[in-house]
Amino acid sequence: MIGIFDSGVGGMTVAKAIEKTLPEYRLVYFGDLARTPYGSKSPETIIRYARENTEFLISKGAKLIIIACNSAASVATETLKEEFDLPIFEVISPAIKKAVATSKTGRIGIIGTRATITSGVYEKKIRKQNSSFKVYSTPCPLLVPLVEEGWFEKRETKMILRRYLHPLKLKQVDSLVLGCTHYPLLKDLIRPRIGKRVKVIDSSEEVAADLKSYLREHSSFAKELTQNGRHHYYVSDITYTAHSIAQRIFGREIQLNKTTYAPQSGEVKSEK
Amino acid sequence: MIGIFDSGVGGMTVAKAIEKTLPEYRLVYFGDLARTPYGSKSPETIIRYARENTEFLISKGAKLIIIACNSAASVATETLKEEFDLPIFEVISPAIKKAVATSKTGRIGIIGTRATITSGVYEKKIRKQNSSFKVYSTPCPLLVPLVEEGWFEKRETKMILRRYLHPLKLKQVDSLVLGCTHYPLLKDLIRPRIGKRVKVIDSSEEVAADLKSYLREHSSFAKELTQNGRHHYYVSDITYTAHSIAQRIFGREIQLNKTTYAPQSGEVKSEK
Numbered sequence: 293m294i295g296i297f298d299s300g301v302g303g304m305t306v307a308k309a310i311e312k313t314l315p316e317y318r319l320v321y322f323g324d325l326a327r328t329p330y331g332s333k334s335p336e337t338i339i340r341y342a343r344e345n346t347e348f349l350i351s352k353g354a355k356l357i358i359i360a361c362n363s364a365a366s367v368a369t370e371t372l373k374e375e376f377d378l379p380i381f382e383v384i385s386p387a388i389k390k391a392v393a394t395s396k397t398g399r400i401g402i403i404g405t406r407a408t409i410t411s412g413v414y415e416k417k418i419r420k421q422n423s424s425f426k427v428y429s430t431p432c433p434l435l436v437p438l439v440e441e442g443w444f445e446k447r448e449t450k451m452i453l454r455r456y457l458h459p460l461k462l463k464q465v466d467s468l469v470l471g472c473t474h475y476p477l478l479k480d481l482i483r484p485r486i487g488k489r490v491k492v493i494d495s496s497e498e499v500a501a502d503l504k505s506y507l508r509e510h511s512s513f514a515k516e517l518t519q520n521g522r523h524h525y526y527v528s529d530i531t532y533t534a535h536s537i538a539q540r541i542f543g544r545e546i547q548l549n550k551t552t553y554a555p556q557s558g559e560v561k562s563e564k
Numbered sequence: 565m566i567g568i569f570d571s572g573v574g575g576m577t578v579a580k581a582i583e584k585t586l587p588e589y590r591l592v593y594f595g596d597l598a599r600t601p602y603g604s605k606s607p608e609t610i611i612r613y614a615r616e617n618t619e620f621l622i623s624k625g626a627k628l629i630i631i632a633c634n635s636a637a638s639v640a641t642e643t644l645k646e647e648f649d650l651p652i653f654e655v656i657s658p659a660i661k662k663a664v665a666t667s668k669t670g671r672i673g674i675i676g677t678r679a680t681i682t683s684g685v686y687e688k689k690i691r692k693q694n695s696s697f698k699v700y701s702t703p704c705p706l707l708v709p710l711v712e713e714g715w716f717e718k719r720e721t722k723m724i725l726r727r728y729l730h731p732l733k734l735k736q737v738d739s740l741v742l743g744c745t746h747y748p749l750l751k752d753l754i755r756p757r758i759g760k761r762v763k764v765i766d767s768s769e770e771v772a773a774d775l776k777s778y779l780r781e782h783s784s785f786a787k788e789l790t791q792n793g794r795h796h797y798y799v800s801d802i803t804y805t806a807h808s809i810a811q812r813i814f815g816r817e818i819q820l821n822k823t824t825y826a827p828q829s830g831e832v833k834s835e836k
Contacts, residue, residue: 332804530606531606
């Protein structure tokens, strides 16, 4: 089973892309809606959550993990790779590979949550591949709440997008990485505002393509992954807008199963 | 010690009001920034968090609890009163008392998070006091993220406020309850948009006044509350904007102590 986790339901854009690219595999998804969002939280807290989510997915039969949350991918990938003995994919590297391959001017823009942008992970990874590349990034903390509210048609959403994208437009980037799994839902609003000649890179599609080649190269491992039955979608809370966002992403009704992390009452560690 | 909890640092508006009204008492504050916000989460999850926060404050010496989060006050007050044997205050009842006392036309507006508004608690409580009162409410889910971003001067914030307040204005309310502890930070933007003749009711001031009369009436209990030393501010995460919001509320530097609720790894309860 392919395990996928995100801070909420945004990561379902990744599940959707994988389902489309690799329809023969079974997925188990976990969305941490009880603690969402991750993007404004500290690296230390996000790492703790990522570890717990991975343990949960393994307990449900996952043999491979996809970190479908850019904030978690930014700060927790290395820790998870050290601590868990199974293949770990994340949404950042495939998007970077694509951006480096397609950019002609070497000017790449990144948008994401505060955790993702502050981590500087995109910049470091891109410049490691090609130190002449210029990377411009902007945190866009209001986009997730706007998506969660379903404000796709509102004038304020368009104004806020313009405000966030304006500095990147001035820098004349020729590629823009959507560094948050909620953002593909805003793709149609982003494209005209960043400019039609800018290539918009959607990490969910890139990670699905990457996973496909990995499974082709590791055919005996690929056989181990259960290849039939239905997908399972777990969430740690059923929030007001969860169903409608899930439905918007998949274009069909999705059954969300609630699961609870139960912290031991009184189990409080205090650090001063 | 007076214990106060909130989903984040917004509840510090309540701590600030109590500090001003009752400077002789010592406070212990807990802001659950690792799981913030509560307003979009389900009642069941919010109740679980409220219980844990109360246990934490008691472990730090609290003899009285103030629920300084409208979302938690809306859905968790009864449970906490049943489960804990100490006085429990919350931000809703005092604001309602004030609104009912000051409204002349009997038309009251309420703004808050989705959890607060969906709970219908304000309407129920107001109409219990006077069934001829009309209560109009609007969930304003984007206001917390806008405050957290510090977007106090931005045009988008003003437009979003106007959009949220417009239906209440049409209903000609003469009192508006700020049903979320973040909203007092937007008071200066709310006043001209709802209309100058509308009385804006800030729960933090009302709960402080209410607590003051309670302590006057229960003087032997009041003596038990520690009356010297300094206040303690605990948070479950230090997020990017926590310090700046705390500082904006208090008008001075606030030392935030990080504390961690440690869920047992693998301790996962699954409900289908």
